Amino acid sequence: MTDFYSRIPRHIRTVIAAAMIAALTFSAAGCSGKNSSSQTESETSQTSQTAQSSVQTSAETVQTETSAETAAETETETETEEKVSIKGVVAIDPGHQGSSVDMSGQEPYAPGSSKTKAKASTGTEGSYSGVPEYQLNLDIGLMLRDELESRGYEVVMLRKDNDTAISNAQRAKKANESGADCTVRLHADGSDDSSVNGASALIPSADNKYVGDLHDDSKALASDILDSYCDATGIKNRGLSLRDDLTGTNWSKIPVALLEMGFMSNRSDDLNMEDKAFRKKMVKGIADGIDKYFKDHPSKSGGTITAGGNGSSGDSVDDVLKEIDSAKSSSEPGTVKQVVSAVNKKYLASSEKSGEKWSLTLVDLFAGTQADVNGDRKMLSASVLKTFIMAAAYDRVFYPSSDSAIKMSSSKKSDLKKLVEKMIEESDNDAANSVVEALGSGDFSKGMKVVNTFCSDNSYSKTSLGRRFQGSSKNGDNYTSSNDCAALLTAIYNGSCVSKKASNEMIDILKAQKLKNKIPAGLTGFRADAANKTGELSGSSGYVENDIAIVWGQEADYVLCVLSSDLDGKNSEAADQIAVISKMVYKDFAE
Numbered sequence: 001m002t003d004f005y006s007r008i009p010r011h012i013r014t015v016i017a018a019a020m021i022a023a024l025t026f027s028a029a030g031c032s033g034k035n036s037s038s039q040t041e042s043e044t045s046q047t048s049q050t051a052q053s054s055v056q057t058s059a060e061t062v063q064t065e066t067s068a069e070t071a072a073e074t075e076t077e078t079e080t081e082e083k084v085s086i087k088g089v090v091a092i093d094p095g096h097q098g099s100s101v102d103m104s105g106q107e108p109y110a111p112g113s114s115k116t117k118a119k120a121s122t123g124t125e126g127s128y129s130g131v132p133e134y135q136l137n138l139d140i141g142l143m144l145r146d147e148l149e150s151r152g153y154e155v156v157m158l159r160k161d162n163d164t165a166i167s168n169a170q171r172a173k174k175a176n177e178s179g180a181d182c183t184v185r186l187h188a189d190g191s192d193d194s195s196v197n198g199a200s201a202l203i204p205s206a207d208n209k210y211v212g213d214l215h216d217d218s219k220a221l222a223s224d225i226l227d228s229y230c231d232a233t234g235i236k237n238r239g240l241s242l243r244d245d246l247t248g249t250n251w252s253k254i255p256v257a258l259l260e261m262g263f264m265s266n267r268s269d270d271l272n273m274e275d276k277a278f279r280k281k282m283v284k285g286i287a288d289g290i291d292k293y294f295k296d297h298p299s300k301s302g303g304t305i306t307a308g309g310n311g312s313s314g315d316s317v318d319d320v321l322k323e324i325d326s327a328k329s330s331s332e333p334g335t336v337k338q339v340v341s342a343v344n345k346k347y348l349a350s351s352e353k354s355g356e357k358w359s360l361t362l363v364d365l366f367a368g369t370q371a372d373v374n375g376d377r378k379m380l381s382a383s384v385l386k387t388f389i390m391a392a393a394y395d396r397v398f399y400p401s402s403d404s405a406i407k408m409s410s411s412k413k414s415d416l417k418k419l420v421e422k423m424i425e426e427s428d429n430d431a432a433n434s435v436v437e438a439l440g441s442g443d444f445s446k447g448m449k450v451v452n453t454f455c456s457d458n459s460y461s462k463t464s465l466g467r468r469f470q471g472s473s474k475n476g477d478n479y480t481s482s483n484d485c486a487a488l489l490t491a492i493y494n495g496s497c498v499s500k501k502a503s504n505e506m507i508d509i510l511k512a513q514k515l516k517n518k519i520p521a522g523l524t525g526f527r528a529d530a531a532n533k534t535g536e537l538s539g540s541s542g543y544v545e546n547d548i549a550i551v552w553g554q555e556a557d558y559v560l561c562v563l564s565s566d567l568d569g570k571n572s573e574a575a576d577q578i579a580v581i582s583k584m585v586y587k588d589f590a591e
């Protein structure tokens with residue numbers, strides 16, 4: 001994963017670090033941060049005397065930042081494994097995934113197209129080795145990552161295991177968002193004719209309606225890789241082939257080449273590709289080709305670093321901070337950490353200072369990464385808790401596993417379904433109380449236990465139901481955390497909450513939401529879709545404004561959960577602030 005700070009010239013980062021230590025005035029005492037020696041060792045001899053001395057400051061600051069982070073300070077980034085300069089950023093896509101992952105669902109094969117293809121396929125298999133293609137692709141992908149990193153590249157792996165469900169379009173989007181210069185897709189071929197052998201590379205044609213403009217660079221990338229690969233391995237070179245039907249290519253915004261490394265249906269290719277020494281040659285060949293490509297097509301990010309590194313080290317702090325500001329408002333989407341840090345700086349930190357309590361969690365649903373501010377803090381849930389009650393009803397009644405099933409006649413089940421819909425879509429409190437009662441076979445406190453057991457079974461550890469909706473909070477209240485809400489919505493999005501079918505039905509109910517004044521309001525005017533659940537309390541029962549949502553955006557899908565309390569009556573201001581945060585997140589992250 002690349003982040004903004006790693007692209008800033010080292011000497012400038014040092015100044016930033018120094019600026020932060022000055023601004024934050026945190027003490028480094030008593031903190032066991034990383035040893036500074038690795039940083040100093042990695043300095044080049046080109047570095048000036050001035051930069052050398054400030055490296056010490058930088059190392060100390062890294063320690064300080066570590067302690068600052070535990071103090072919920074998220075505006076700083078911890079940098080411990082910096083490289084002096086990078087040659088470029090390469091996204092590696094090991095084709096396919098494990099056969100247990102269901103990728104049969106459809107997706108548009110290109111942006112805006114009505115033509116669809118399966119999200120991904122399982123690939124071929126070695127006729128002689130018996131090894132599945134997805135495993136070979138992953139093995140070579142991980143070896144290639146290590147090789148490229150040792151040569152000074154930054155690598156973005158589009159999958160790192162066989163179990164992650166990430167579609168071809170999502171892989172391309174993830175690569176686009178990562179800031180990579182190009183994508184290398186790894187595959188192997190199969191044929192009914194076992195004598196067919198050799199390697200080829202697939203690229204979009206110049207006439208490709210979606211990515212025709214990537215043809216020239218993709219062609220250079222593909223031929224550099226294919227030629228070096230065949231030289232290094234002795235595998236037959238079958239040449240380039242123009243393909244405009246590949247989803248993972250059509251969604252790309254950066255040059256992309258798909259290498260078919262050999263035929264798994266051919267004895268010699270198949271067994272060679274399983275040979276340890278041969279694999280080293282394969283990886284060396286691909287990396288040599290990438291080196292050649294970057295020689296002619298210097299990295300955009302790497303180029304920036306080189307230019308900065310050659311400049312003077314006397315940039316003023318003001319200049320550097322300006323540089324950060326301008327980079328952050330650029331069209332490049334940020335990482336979750338950058339976006340959350342910016343939101344915290346702009347809104348949450350000052351609200352907290354005024355005595356309000358704010359928690360926020362943002363999940364990048366393609367990358368699987370997340371960042372939060374006070375994400376584990378126990379907060380008054382108000383009606384966002386109804387989302388957990390819905391999930392508990394699905395778990396125990398609609399799609400129960402045999403041992404946890406609450407038996408109910410089918411007419412009662414359909415009554416319950418209607419109550420669940422009313423509880424979510426209109427946030428109806430009577431409906432919510434009735435759902436809980438139904439889960440307790442008519443007994444509210446028994447139903448409360450069912451909900452709480454569901455939450456603890458699924459590690460929603462800060463979430464609990466302690467009272468009826470609109471009931472007295474004398475004996476307990478209703479709680480959750482933004483991280484718990486984010487985990488639930490992420491599971492629903494991924495189809496892993498109760499079951500795929502149950503998750504899809506829950507998405508439909510959440511999408512039918514009628515209360516859209518917060519997170520969905522911030523998406524007005526964007527090509528985005530949301531499934532959300534609000535929560536609010538006013539008057540003597542507290543001052544709470546919450547909203548949690550799954551957002552399907554143009555460039556990214558994400559979960560955003562914002563919880564606020566202790567608002568001192570300023571509910572409408574807080575609701576507006578959530579809408580504004582929603583807009584900022586969308587613009588920085590998914591536009």
Ligand SMILES: [Zn+2]
Nearest residue numbers: 095123187188
């Ligand atoms: Zn394949």
